[in-house]
Amino acid sequence: MSIVLQTQDLVRRFGGFVATDHVDLSIEAGARHALIGPNGAGKTTLINLLTGYLAPTAGRIGLLGQDVTRMSQHERCRRGLVRTFQINQLFDDMTVLESVALAVSERHGQGDRWWKPLAAQTDTVEEAAAILEQLGLLPDAYELTRHLAYGRQRLIEIALALALRPKVLLLDEPAAGVPTSESRELFEVIAQLPREVTILLIEHDMDLVFRFAERISVLVSGALLLEDTPEVIATHPLVRQVYLGESDG
Structure with missing residues (x-):
């Protein structure tokens, strides 16, 4: 290998x-x-x-x-090469879906266009939702990240990392x-x-x-x-x- x-x-x-x-x-x-x-x-x-x-x-x-x-x-x-940290670095005031969608947008170089409604960013939202589904986080998509149990928050951090491919x-x-x-x-x-x-x-x-x-x-x-x-x-x-x-x- x-x-x-x-x-x-x-x-x-x-x-x-x-x-x-x-x-x-x-x-x-x-x-x-x-x-x-x-x-x-x-x-x-x-x-x-x-x-x-x-x-x-x-x-x-x-x-x-x-x-x-x-x-x-x-x-x-x-x-x-992407890393996670010992201490969570999350967007507490965003939903899980918004957080991952933002990371996807950043990868595409479109973070400065984040002011657009999420519903208008179909491709970004679909990719973010696919990552959440992969990690079993899709049921939490519309929850604020700070409301989730700590183990789920650790999964969100991994989702953010995966959004960077x-x-x-x-x-x-x-x-x-x-x-x-x-x-x-x-x-x-x-x-x-x-x-x-x-x-x-x-x-x-x-x-x-x-x-x-x-x-x-x-x-x-x-x-x-x-x-x-x-x-x-x-x-x-x-x-x-x-x-x-x-x-x-």
Whole structure:
């Protein structure tokens, strides 16, 4: 399979502190790949480097065969790399449908025409509704986003990401703060996303990680300790020593 996202010898220093330590990571097209590690392992820093929020001290980042190391966040997003965040970033005063329709409009470069009535934007509304249906959110289309349960709000954030038509979707702790019953439903929906969307996620709930991921990379003190299948990771003595059973944040 082809590699869609790759780092080579990636380093990020904050003064004398090495947050990302010569990381070589390769994510295959269609992958369901998890990034785990104890507190302070550097997981979010690595995601911030991949998306362009942070610039690396050294090393290279490749996206779909192109060097994007010095590209802006916006340009990486335009090329298909989209992320969600640990904390929801939603339009509280919009309905679910309006929120996703706005994201679709932005992708088409028509965000400045949002003043037009939603009913007049047939193609945009149809695309937004199709995304909501895909995620099981269509029954909530006319609800204000702030009125939904937190697990449903996390799905809305994923809907906003899908509206940008990502090729690679980075999920930063999608189940953070979500009750167990809702988080299982959330991951069931994520697992059903088409393989055209490659997924790399950070998640602290190991039960969810082992049920979802097909490959797992373990990050410790900014360095990649091990990458393998969930079966190998779950029983590896070094992994159990440094991570499993600990709380991640």
